[in-house]
Amino acid sequence: MKNKITIVGAGFVGATTAHWLAERELGDIVLLDIPATETMPKGKALDLMEAGPVLGYDTKVVGTTDYADAANSDVVVVTAGMARKPGMTREDLVGINQKIITDVANNIAATSPNAIVVVVTNPLDTMTFLAYKVLSAKGFPKNRVIGQAGVLDSARMRTFMAMEMGVSVENTHAFVLGGHGDEMVPLTRYSTIAGIPMTELMPKERVDAIVQRTRQGGAEIVNLLKTGSAYFAPGAAVAEMVEAILKDKKLVRPCAAYLDGEYGIKDMYFGVPVVLGRNGCEKIIEVALTDEESAMMNKSAELVRGTMSALKF
């Protein structure tokens, strides 16, 4: 039987994710939005199907505002919610997006009880935690609720590393852990070019500049776009995660996972290296951190806790 992938939120990130996924022919795609958007999801879905003959994919894409069409999905990607405007932090979005994520999670639980849920809505760690709170009350285990952040942040860092060295992005590998915010934790000693740590290939000030640009990567795009936030790279990052899940690849990537003592952190979603497979977040990999790295992780966790405290139950 074909896989079924639902994307909740047919905005910029949702539609772009659908685009990257359609090309990979991983399964049927449902693009779902709120009734107020009327026929918009249908328009985007049909447009994507009409790209199929040119690009050579047979992916079926359905646009809808009715969760009945999304029933029994294997994977549900959540991009519903408001995006940042210039001057806004991801944290500013808590109030608005809490209502949306609660509604979306309840609908997913009712219609796709066996799905693996990948959350993209910001503030990421907090919204993934919230989705898990709602979904776990309906029987979802922690491995089936995952947040997308580290794949994107690492991709941004890889882009900057390749630019700096004048080499292919394919030669780069980066590991960005922690919360998806200004205090995220790019692990430079595990970030490599052709297997060589970046710290051995460039002076410290260039490493620091790349770390800083990575941390500000989302804001850099927001300030350039002026009307919203990034969507091409976030969509590509989600598509990689969905592919790893549906193909049971056991792909190691940094993702927001529910921590229950790992890395000394309890009862929150936070970016750590995980194994992605058919059961979602199948394993959390714990690596020994230096004192400096641990301090950065703790600072980042504090920031996420602060944002989580803005949730109103």
Ligand code: APR
């Ligand atoms: N259910 C389903 N869809 C919803 C709901 C809801 N309850 N509420 C809002 N939406 C839809 C909107 O109608 C809109 O089409 O979510 C979509 C969001 O799309 P955009 O405004 O284009 O925002 P986008 O750039 O896609 O960002 C979405 O992803 O990266 C994060 O920070 C970003 O939180 C933001 C999210």
